[in-house]
Amino acid sequence: MRNFPATLAIILLTGSVLLGVRRTTDQTEFFESKVRPLLARNCYQCHSEQAKIVYSNLRVDGRGALLDGGTRGPAIVPGDPNSSQLIQAVRYENLEMPPTGRLSENQIEALVEWVEMGAPWPDLEVAGGVRTSDGQSNMAANQSHWAWKPVEKASPPPVGDTMKRFPGDFSQSLRPRKPAASTAIEI
Numbered sequence: 001m002r003n004f005p006a007t008l009a010i011i012l013l014t015g016s017v018l019l020g021v022r023r024t025t026d027q028t029e030f031f032e033s034k035v036r037p038l039l040a041r042n043c044y045q046c047h048s049e050q051a052k053i054v055y056s057n058l059r060v061d062g063r064g065a066l067l068d069g070g071t072r073g074p075a076i077v078p079g080d081p082n083s084s085q086l087i088q089a090v091r092y093e094n095l096e097m098p099p100t101g102r103l104s105e106n107q108i109e110a111l112v113e114w115v116e117m118g119a120p121w122p123d124l125e126v127a128g129g130v131r132t133s134d135g136q137s138n139m140a141a142n143q144s145h146w147a148w149k150p151v152e153k154a155s156p157p158p159v160g161d162t163m164k165r166f167p168g169d170f171s172q173s174l175r176p177r178k179p180a181a182s183t184a185i186e187i
């Protein structure tokens, strides 16, 4: 192998790109299976777009909202769970969140791990449309979707001799039948 260094470089580069993709997929899976449902079930009632009163002006339904935080400042410090108010609150250190009862150790650990990995909040394409990473509806992306386009009158292509539409020998061996009588029923 004369070009060994170049080959090695290509192998290493491909490997690290693949690892990068793998890591992102793992983080997305982790977030979607452990973190998003946990926040939705235990916090959205008081800290989200759908809450009647958004307590402490904090929303936890998007990364941007968490970084903006509530009246006490940012709720998370990506990479630093111990300094994150959200983590302190679920550990019942200063505040006690959720107020109705402490999360399980596994749930708290999942949140800690998520903040540790930088609190990734992948975009999610859901029935309600494309969402940006902070959970907002991405209008620009949504409006380019066909479902948002006005209905247009389309003119179908001319049909002509049906058999001519089939390429090659097909049209040689098959012939259309005569139009059936209007009373005929084919089985």
Ligand code: HEC
Residues within 6 Å of the ligand: 039, 042, 043, 044, 045, 046, 047, 055, 056, 058, 060, 069, 070, 071, 072, 073, 075, 085, 086, 089, 090, 095, 097, 098, 099, 100
């Ligand atoms: C039943 C309503 C309710 C639920 C559910 C709830 N919270 Fe809260 N949250 C509050 C209230 C009320 C405050 C304000 C407490 C205070 O200021 O003393 C608050 C404040 C906070 C704060 C401080 C924000 C700031 O800047 O002042 C954090 C962080 C927080 N909640 C996180 C959470 C998390 C995470 C969950 C889910 C695991 C959760 N909360 C679930 C009612 C709720």
